[in-house]
Amino acid sequence: MKVLVGLSGGVDSSVAAALLREAGHDVTAFTLLLGHADPDGVHRCCRPSDVRDARAVAARLGIPHYVWDYQELFQQKVETPFLRGYAAGITPNPCGMCNRDVRFGAVLDRAIRLGYDALSTGHYARAWAGGLYRGLDRQKDQSYFLSRIPASSISRLVFPLAHLTKPRVRQIAADMGLPSAEKPESQEICFVSGRTSDFLAARLGETPGEIVDAAGRTLGRHSGIHQFTPGQRRGIGISGSEPLHVTALDAGTNRVTVGPRRSVFRDRVRLVECSRLLPPDDPWPETFGAQFRYRAVPAPARIAASSGNEMDLILTEPAFAPAPGQIAALYDGDRVIASGLIAA
Template sequence: MTETPRAGRPLKVLAAMSGGVDSAVAAARAAEAGHDVTGVHLALSANPQSFRTGARGCCTVEDSRDARRAADVIGIPFYVWDLAERFRQDVVEDFIAEYEAGRTPNPCLRCNEKIKFAALLDRALALGFDAVCTGHYASVVTTPDGTRELHRSADLAKDQSYVLGVLDQRQLAHAMFPLGDTGATKPEIRAEAERRGLAVAAKPDSHDICFIADGDTQGFLAGHLGTAEGDIVDEDGATVGTHSGAYGFTIGQRRGLRIGRPAPDGKPRYVLDISPVDNTVTVGPAEALDVLALTAIRPRWCGAAPTGPGAYTAQLRAHGGEVPVTAEPTGDGLRVRFTEPVRGVAPGQAVVLYDGPRVVGSATIATTERAAAAGRR
């Protein structure tokens, strides 16, 4: 069953309200359930106009206003908390540093770990709140022995457990996801918002990176890291093109390579490797992307850590499917082997392990073992 912290009595709940429809309905449901709810919008930029515009539901000035209007309709107190400096250090600077090192980070996952369920939760607990409520589609389940587990949302099409896989047992004990176990689809959530009189009912979802206003990730990185011309080479080391910064590429990328001549077999080429040391990008055929295994670092367990090898499924990106794996903790890391080769696996991404609907934990991919390399040995 799904429970909230200290179930059985009304809770003092801090509802993180982004200005979007999901967090507004989540706050309304928490209040309707009888909890003492206070809404808070996180100001994540010292200059909000530099963040995304167009009422996308996350970090702009108009998002703050939308959140305030929703709180007024729900009838709960509302505040704006300035976490801009913490967000800059823990999310934006981490994002830039990861790309500079040739890795592919997930800033939403980092925001959940460092901001919403660290900085925000710590402040909430210090102020006497019992739980932080968000509009994420996931469920917290309490087992008979009192352990908290993170489970997938009942609506798998909207499931966001992947970006919450960094939450530990303490954080889960103070997390509330009112949308996660209802099975309501997004159209049904919007219809509920309209019935409640929430003006955000028809507001578009947020999909882009909130701190890149125009959606141009490569331009954003160039503005912070500068340009640095380098070579694009094939698997044999022959130069087939040039680039203005290796940080602008990700493993598995096909578009935007600007390669002057086609591959000998005429097939598309993909980014296979990124070397920040010599500023080189290596490209090759799709089959060269096949990955048999990976090692990951900084594991975060949603409950008790596994004590040995086990069979799980793994998700490798926020909107990706599950694949069967065997996984085993290795001291301060994790070793994962795929039952069948997978593609598009990049260092810096998170690998999240599942046991059925339960999230076992998450770790950051450090290295991969390619099928092509294994075949050459």
């Protein structure tokens, strides 16, 4: 099989490429240039050192390697919506946007045009018989971030690490003598250097407003709603008789509402931009798991109403602070059956 594999220079993608090569596939590697340089001239995403590491791995494996510049598309589809989302009081998921529109969108289209049979990455997930499933290593499972990929694309994907744990991946890299065997994990948001709050403050500035309680009483002031997300407890800057959490953000009034922890749980969640991953003829399960954060335990759920690409869920166990803008991945066991964006 002719496979195009993403090679970031890290240990996961390196082992994915090595396993494909070892299995006898015709493998070509690529590295993406994504985030733009900071004012100091440093690329936080796909740094020059990462490109050098990827080239070294490709050379060790004896496979062709190319560097493709997708910075403009990344800015259009990921960075700009990320900033706009926070300015509007929602909490966007940049990995989900990148996977849908860049890595498994534009790049997959390019792979097909170039005659490749499949696109592969070092994600911990499983693509099988046209379905997307969790990876074996539950601590590293990335099916949540991949759930925004269109169903029509999944049959073209190969995830060689599906049945491996992270320690096993590092051992394989060491045994093969790959240069990335001991390379540290990458940071959570690839194009953000340092704290996300500092990154947002530098780009969105200050927009002072009120911090209020559920009754609308002013408790304090804030420097911008982009510094907050539902469920947040640290960094609010005010105290009460019990710990306070962010319960809501209102971009129209520029208000942050806070309350006790019990007030952030929700038993109903509305989703928009829903995408079904189950085949049209497969029956929809009466109950399923709804995962609202990476590594969160899915909440048992059922559909209360649906129309077009919108869906209202009822949760049998209230979930902690589903954040508007974040991904809701719906599971039937280990299989991803749909995803959407949390609206309320």
